[in-house]
Amino acid sequence: MNAAKNKQTGFWLRFRKNKMAFCGALMILGLAIAAVFAPLIAPYPFDEQDFSVAQEPPSSAHWFGTDEFGRDIFSRIVYASRISLEVGFVAVSIGMFIGGLLGAVAGFYGHLIDNVIMRSMDILLAVPSTILAIAIAATLGPGLFNLMLAVGIATIPRYARIVRASVLSLRHLEFIEAAQAVGSSDFRIIRKHILPNCMAPVIVQATLGVASAILNTAGLSFIGLGIQPPTPEWGAMLSGARSYIRDYPYMTIFPGLAIMLTVLSLNFLGDGLRDALDPKLKR
Numbered sequence: 001m002n003a004a005k006n007k008q009t010g011f012w013l014r015f016r017k018n019k020m021a022f023c024g025a026l027m028i029l030g031l032a033i034a035a036v037f038a039p040l041i042a043p044y045p046f047d048e049q050d051f052s053v054a055q056e057p058p059s060s061a062h063w064f065g066t067d068e069f070g071r072d073i074f075s076r077i078v079y080a081s082r083i084s085l086e087v088g089f090v091a092v093s094i095g096m097f098i099g100g101l102l103g104a105v106a107g108f109y110g111h112l113i114d115n116v117i118m119r120s121m122d123i124l125l126a127v128p129s130t131i132l133a134i135a136i137a138a139t140l141g142p143g144l145f146n147l148m149l150a151v152g153i154a155t156i157p158r159y160a161r162i163v164r165a166s167v168l169s170l171r172h173l174e175f176i177e178a179a180q181a182v183g184s185s186d187f188r189i190i191r192k193h194i195l196p197n198c199m200a201p202v203i204v205q206a207t208l209g210v211a212s213a214i215l216n217t218a219g220l221s222f223i224g225l226g227i228q229p230p231t232p233e234w235g236a237m238l239s240g241a242r243s244y245i246r247d248y249p250y251m252t253i254f255p256g257l258a259i260m261l262t263v264l265s266l267n268f269l270g271d272g273l274r275d276a277l278d279p280k281l282k283r
Helices: 002-017 019-036 073-109 111-125 129-140 144-170 174-181 186-222 234-244 250-277
Strands: none
Touching: 002 019, 002 250, 019 073, 019 250, 073 111, 073 144, 073 186, 073 234, 073 250, 111 144, 129 144, 129 186, 144 186, 174 186, 186 234, 186 250, 234 250
């Protein structure tokens, strides 16, 4: 118990020393709070239209200005954080669960099963994840569920390769052989002994994967294959404002900043977790 406590304390101390990662974690926490309490934080409903103040520049009444329908941009950005975080975390969960399972099975059994699974992953990896997500979303159609599924499927190969590599380094260790000797089933060995020891690189990849998922979500919404109006989403807001970028640049600046800061914070957080979890950096 003391060893586990010391391990957690050491991880926290290493993570806290990384100022950029700590700031990234705080920003993501703030974004999550804004998403949860959006009705309390947003000064206006996200779909409230007031054409008398359409395309009004930033002011005390509308901090980020209004769009072409007179909707408050700040309120829409706050509500849109719900969509981006939801799609990001659900899509990563889909990729992590399916990819992790396939990678564990491929690494544990090897031979033909390994070849079939990993060659399938190689085929998916040969297609850029954004293009693959676009193809899946175009096939399934626009919508929140289809968007999460499309982005999630596109991330499966990454987790499969990471988990497979970890399993290959673990499957011949003494504690795995001991579990086999006492008659534990393959499923129990994978679930109880192998997957928990693969979580460090998976957690780091998942953190960075949320950032990629948010970018893919924004890209799909930008081309009309993601979230549909009037539901606010950062990419869709950019798409709707691109016709006004010369005369009303603030309509694109603020949604773009929301995407940039969120992805940057997740990248900082992922780098910090990688450094804190890396055994080579432990002192």
